[in-house]
Amino acid sequence: MLKRRVAIVGAGITLFRRRMLETGKELSFEASKMALDSAGLTLKDVDAVVEGSAPDAFDGVHMKGEYLLDGSGGVGKPYQRVFVGGGTGVFTPIAGWWNVASGFHDICLCVAEEKMSPLHPHPQYAFWSIFDQILERPLGVTLLWIFSLEMRRYMHKYGITEEDIAHVAVKNKGNAVDHPCAQLGARITVDDVMKSEPICWPVKRLDVSPPSDGAAAVVLASEKTAKKLTDQPVWLDGVGWTLDSTHWTNRDLAYPEYLEKAGRMAYKMAGIKNPRKEIDIAEVYDPFDYKELHHMEGLQLAGKGEAAKMTVEGVTQRDGDLPVCPSGGLLGVGNPIAAAGMMKICEVFWQLRGEAGKRQVKKDARVGLAQAWGDLMQVGTVAVMRS
Amino acid sequence: MSVKITSYPGREITTDELKQGKYLELVQKFEPRYSWAAGVAISRFLNELKEGRIIARKCLKCARTLVPPRMYCEQCFRPTDEWAYVKDTGTVNTYSISHVAADASRLKEPLLVAVVDLDGASPGIGILHMLGEIEPDRVRIGMKVSAVWKPAREREGAITDIRYFRPMEVE
Amino acid sequence: MPGAIDALLPLRIGIVGVGYSGFDSMTPGLSTRELMFEAASRAYEDAGIDPRKDVQSFICCTEDFWEGISITDEYMPDQLGAVLRPLCTVSSDGLVGLATACMHIASGLADVAVVESHSKASDVLNPSEIMSFALDPAYTRHVEADPRFVAGLEMARYLKDSGTKREYCAEVAVKNKRNALSNPRSVHGARLTKDEVLGSQPVATPLTDMEASKTIDGSIVFVLANAQKAKKLGNHTVWINGIGWNSDTPWIEDRNLSRATYAEQAASQAYKMANVRNPASYFDLAEVDDTYSYKELQHLEALKLAPRGKAGRMTSSGVFDKNGRLPVNVSGGSLGVGHLLEATGLHRVLEAIMQLRGDAGRMQVPKARKALVQSWRGIPTATGAVAVLGN
Numbered sequence: 001m002l003k004r005r006v007a008i009v010g011a012g013i014t015l016f017r018r019r020m021l022e023t024g025k026e027l028s029f030e031a032s033k034m035a036l037d038s039a040g041l042t043l044k045d046v047d048a049v050v051e052g053s054a055p056d057a058f059d060g061v062h063m064k065g066e067y068l069l070d071g072s073g074g075v076g077k078p079y080q081r082v083f084v085g086g087g088t089g090v091f092t093p094i095a096g097w098w099n100v101a102s103g104f105h106d107i108c109l110c111v112a113e114e115k116m117s118p119l120h121p122h123p124q125y126a127f128w129s130i131f132d133q134i135l136e137r138p139l140g141v142t143l144l145w146i147f148s149l150e151m152r153r154y155m156h157k158y159g160i161t162e163e164d165i166a167h168v169a170v171k172n173k174g175n176a177v178d179h180p181c182a183q184l185g186a187r188i189t190v191d192d193v194m195k196s197e198p199i200c201w202p203v204k205r206l207d208v209s210p211p212s213d214g215a216a217a218v219v220l221a222s223e224k225t226a227k228k229l230t231d232q233p234v235w236l237d238g239v240g241w242t243l244d245s246t247h248w249t250n251r252d253l254a255y256p257e258y259l260e261k262a263g264r265m266a267y268k269m270a271g272i273k274n275p276r277k278e279i280d281i282a283e284v285y286d287p288f289d290y291k292e293l294h295h296m297e298g299l300q301l302a303g304k305g306e307a308a309k310m311t312v313e314g315v316t317q318r319d320g321d322l323p324v325c326p327s328g329g330l331l332g333v334g335n336p337i338a339a340a341g342m343m344k345i346c347e348v349f350w351q352l353r354g355e356a357g358k359r360q361v362k363k364d365a366r367v368g369l370a371q372a373w374g375d376l377m378q379v380g381t382v383a384v385m386r387s
Numbered sequence: 388m389s390v391k392i393t394s395y396p397g398r399e400i401t402t403d404e405l406k407q408g409k410y411l412e413l414v415q416k417f418e419p420r421y422s423w424a425a426g427v428a429i430s431r432f433l434n435e436l437k438e439g440r441i442i443a444r445k446c447l448k449c450a451r452t453l454v455p456p457r458m459y460c461e462q463c464f465r466p467t468d469e470w471a472y473v474k475d476t477g478t479v480n481t482y483s484i485s486h487v488a489a490d491a492s493r494l495k496e497p498l499l500v501a502v503v504d505l506d507g508a509s510p511g512i513g514i515l516h517m518l519g520e521i522e523p524d525r526v527r528i529g530m531k532v533s534a535v536w537k538p539a540r541e542r543e544g545a546i547t548d549i550r551y552f553r554p555m556e557v558e
Numbered sequence: 559m560p561g562a563i564d565a566l567l568p569l570r571i572g573i574v575g576v577g578y579s580g581f582d583s584m585t586p587g588l589s590t591r592e593l594m595f596e597a598a599s600r601a602y603e604d605a606g607i608d609p610r611k612d613v614q615s616f617i618c619c620t621e622d623f624w625e626g627i628s629i630t631d632e633y634m635p636d637q638l639g640a641v642l643r644p645l646c647t648v649s650s651d652g653l654v655g656l657a658t659a660c661m662h663i664a665s666g667l668a669d670v671a672v673v674e675s676h677s678k679a680s681d682v683l684n685p686s687e688i689m690s691f692a693l694d695p696a697y698t699r700h701v702e703a704d705p706r707f708v709a710g711l712e713m714a715r716y717l718k719d720s721g722t723k724r725e726y727c728a729e730v731a732v733k734n735k736r737n738a739l740s741n742p743r744s745v746h747g748a749r750l751t752k753d754e755v756l757g758s759q760p761v762a763t764p765l766t767d768m769e770a771s772k773t774i775d776g777s778i779v780f781v782l783a784n785a786q787k788a789k790k791l792g793n794h795t796v797w798i799n800g801i802g803w804n805s806d807t808p809w810i811e812d813r814n815l816s817r818a819t820y821a822e823q824a825a826s827q828a829y830k831m832a833n834v835r836n837p838a839s840y841f842d843l844a845e846v847d848d849t850y851s852y853k854e855l856q857h858l859e860a861l862k863l864a865p866r867g868k869a870g871r872m873t874s875s876g877v878f879d880k881n882g883r884l885p886v887n888v889s890g891g892s893l894g895v896g897h898l899l900e901a902t903g904l905h906r907v908l909e910a911i912m913q914l915r916g917d918a919g920r921m922q923v924p925k926a927r928k929a930l931v932q933s934w935r936g937i938p939t940a941t942g943a944v945a946v947l948g949n
Contacts, residue, residue: 004665013395014395014396014397015395015396015397015399016397017397017399017400018399018402019399019400019401019402019405020397020398020399020400021398021399021400021410022396022397022398027397030396030397031396034392034395034396038391038392054629055622055628055629056621056622056623056628057622057628060415060417060691060695061691061692061694061695062621062622062623062688062689062691062692063621063623063649063692063935063939065649065650066692066805066808066935066938066939066941067692067694067808069805069807069808069941070807070808070809074805075805075806075807076804076805076806076807076819076823077804077805078802078803078804078805078824078827079803079804079805079941080648080650080654080657080658080803081648081649081650082646082647082648082649083629083631083647083648083649084631084646084647085629085631085632091646095658097665098658098661098662098665098667099661101661101665101666101667102660102661102662102663102664102665103664103665104660104661104664117400120414121490121491121492122490122491122492124489124490124491125489125490125491126628127489127628128489129626129627129628130627130628130629130632132633133421133423133626133627134423134425134429134433134545134546135429135455135514135515135546136515136546138545138546138547139500139515139516139517139546139547140488140489140498141489141500141515142485142487142488142489144483144485144487145483145485145500145515148483148484148485149481149482149483149500149501149502150481151483152481152482152483152528153480153481153528156481156528180395181395181397197486198484198486199485199486199487200483200484200485200486200487201483201484201485201486201497201523202483203483213397214397239667240644241644241645241646242642242643242644242645243631243634243635243640243641243642243643243644243645243646244635244641244642245461245635245636245641245642246461246591246632246633246634246635246636247453247455247457247461247636249480249502249512249513249514249515250453250454250511250512250513251511252511253481253502257642258642261642262644265644355391374629375629375631375632376632378632378635379631413695413696415695415699417687417691418684418687419623419626419682419684419687419688419691420682420683420684421626421681421682421683422681422683423589423590423626423681424585424586424587424588424589424590424678424680424681425589426587426588426589426590426591426592427587427588427589427592428589428592429589457591457636458592458595459592459595459636459637461635461636461637461639461641462610462641463610464602464608464609464610464639
């Protein structure tokens with residue numbers, strides 16, 4: 001019943017930095033141009049454009065999808081902006097998928113952009129407005145509260161320590177040293193993480209990814225066209241997304257059930273029966289180090305409460321049996337919200353083509369996964385890719 | 388990154404350059420203003436808070452008692468059936484110690500925030516609030532807590548009518 | 559692109575359930591979510607489905623700054639029955655959301671999809687400033703005036719280039735507001751003369767107050783299904799036979815202000831899909847965007863329902879009246895019913911569906927079989943969508 005196979009045929013990405021000179025439009029342009037060039041295409045060849053960007057509050061423009069559309073290549077084209085909070089970056093190529101798989105369009109350009117730096121006094125302030133206006137904002141709630149509440153619950157339920165979790169930050173920031181666009185690549189130790197200042201305990205400074213500016217893009221094409229454009233198409237074989245209830249204080253935060261469902265949706269489509277065995281490389285969303293573990297479990301890549309052990313044992317290193325975030329993830333490369341998820345898509349794309357240079361994983365990777373997450377710890381977006 | 392690509396676009400503005408005013412910056416202030424209709428469920432919830440009570444809605448089909456109250460059950464997709472009071476005591480489901488304010492500036496005194504599962508509501512049904520009258524390192528998941536209310540004349544019909552939750556046993 | 563679309567002809571995706579709530583200048587007794595629950599409940603009842611079991615995709619069309627929430631997505635699932643289901647937000651007009659649902663169904667991802675959009679404009683205290691916040695921060699926002707100056711600029715250019723008489727725009731407002739008096743959903747219906755319209759307060763010349771639609775609250779929910787499923791669900795399916803959407807440049811200064819090129823392009827895609835060769839004679843009725851009076855004329859020309867420069871005269875001579883050759887906005891449009899922000903496109907669809915189902919009461923166009931629906935996202939965009947519906 002699924003009509004058409006869709007492939008990623010090109011990718012592009014800008015530097016990720018705390019503050020970039022380029023406007024949101026310019027960042028979108030740089031990433032799109034790079035993606036088109038890499039596919040040997042021009043804007044004329046593109047039938048539709050999908051843009052992904054998270055809260056308008058960052059850029060400081062209402063209906064920012066409209067504002068960004070020229071830089072994203074959307075002028076004179078069918079253009080849509082999709083927005084599912086932090087899940088947007090992986091959701092953007094999913095939207096590209098439906099543009100092509102439906103038969104509506106043949107070649108779709110997918111751009112994810114985020115410019116967080118404009119917001120004064122600090123990008124984090126925008127997150128105050130994601131909370132319930134009546135029941136939560138009057139408490140002075142910050143984004144960090146909900147992550148730290150979730151982290152504490154996860155640690156409590158499975159008896160996981162802060163040290164265990166810190167291994168993820170060490171791994172990812174270390175991996176990011178080899179990523180040319182990385183904002184925070186560094187060789188640190190578990191001790192460094194444990195000694196970093198507590199922001200919202202148990203979250204400490206080195207447990208968390210930074211706000212950033214950046215953009216990334218991919219080009220999607222139908223099977224027939226993809227085969228003409230490249231001899232190494234990367235097939236977007238599975239897509240999935242799920243949104244849980246608004247009432248996050250009524251949910252068990254220890255396990256991301258919504259991510260399990262999103263994962264299953266994507267796995268089913270891609271014909272994956274045993275994710276732990278069949279997924280060769282996973283770019284799992286890691287805005288905080290504990291999230292990588294939390295998400296691995298939701299994605300059935302680790303048993304409940306077991307992801308930390310896998311990490312400490314080195315299974316998720318680049319030369320391990322299941323490399324996770326070989327790019328360096330959000331912790332190391334940076335977190336321009338929507339662009340970060342797209343960065344993961346680009347990483348899997350390059351890894352599956354053997355083009356990841358110093359970051360190339362040791363094993364022969366044929367099937368990869370990219371995942372993003374967001375909203376009030378509610379949404380999981382998953383993409384399964386095959387070479 | 389593809390090994391074929393040798394350079395990546397983007398020009399950074401460093402913190403120093405920003406401080407030096409090296410680049411043109413347009414500063415604009417914008418204040419969107421809203422008056423959100425609380426609706427049937429939350430209006431009643433707020434009115435009850437003013438009276439020093441916490442009210443919930445029950446869905447008789449899945450037999451859950453829900454706080455914050457809502458007029459529809461999201462699991463069953465049907466209107467909820469009844470109002471029911473729940474206690475202003477509960478259990479700490481999870482907590483955190485915050486050292487930063489919403490704008491990322493450092494707080495002088497850390498804030499204790501928690502999800503408190505309320506007694507009388509269904510298991511796992513909690514609300515977000517603060518903890519008080521306890522040292523951060525003494526907080527435990529599973530602790531019993533009770534609400535400390537503002538005095539009646541100060542209550543406005545807001546979530547802040549509850550000041551915080553404090554431990555029920557003296558530790 | 560041509561190769562892509564051919565495989566689809568005809569599109570044939572069914573709208574099997576319709577629900578709406580609100581349609582009032584204010585809805586203070588209900589929260590946005592409660593308003594949506596009402597509309598969704600009605601739509602699911604109409605379609606005969608259980609959202610917890612029968613729907614594979616939910617799509618919402620919202621914009622954060624109209625809601626006063628960043629990541630409005632978060633507050634959507636519960637009241638639609640979408641908890642732990644695939645739900646996403648498309649930041650665009652409702653008709654683009656409808657197109658997205660069509661893509662979900664056409665790709666095989668979903669058999670049944672739900673689309674929702676709403677306006678809770680009454681919660682917004684400074685809407686004019688919010689609309690201005692959509693203008694380019696560096697080049698346009700410095701104009702400290704009601705942002706509808708953009709409409710004034712565009713209207714002036716359209717009148718000049720098309721040779722349309724100023725009073726013809728006023729006649730659009732007269733027609734639509736009068737039509738609205740027969741629409742049980744309308745808030746801004748009125749019986750006015752064209753002089754009253756022309757004499758009303760200037761907003762940004764040449765646009766006057768009576769020619770600018772006013773916002774109302776409301777939520778609209780549709781249930782869509784593929785052809786196979788649609789046969790089993792509901793007994794008054796309206797078919798989407800073609801749909802298209804398009805955006806022109808965000809730079810107001812660069813646009814050809816007299817032509818709605820986004821509507822031309824979107825229509826081109828929709829007509830091709832639905833095999834509409836002669837739009838001017840194909841449709842029994844049209845619901846087109848009339849956020850401002852002149853927009854209806856501009857859109858009619860872009861949609862090829864009127865030759866360039868002729869829409870005004872045709873309006874004046876009654877071609878687009880309720881009893882005319884091609885009734886346009888019999889519902890009253892946004893001018894007569896009220897403007898529903900991002901839900902406006904779905905409102906156009908709603909009114910067309912009522913007609914095609916034969917449920918339009920006093921507004922009923924006899925033997926309505928084929929309808930054209932078109933939307934525009936409003937200032938400062940040049941984005942819009944078009945759909946071809948049939949019963």
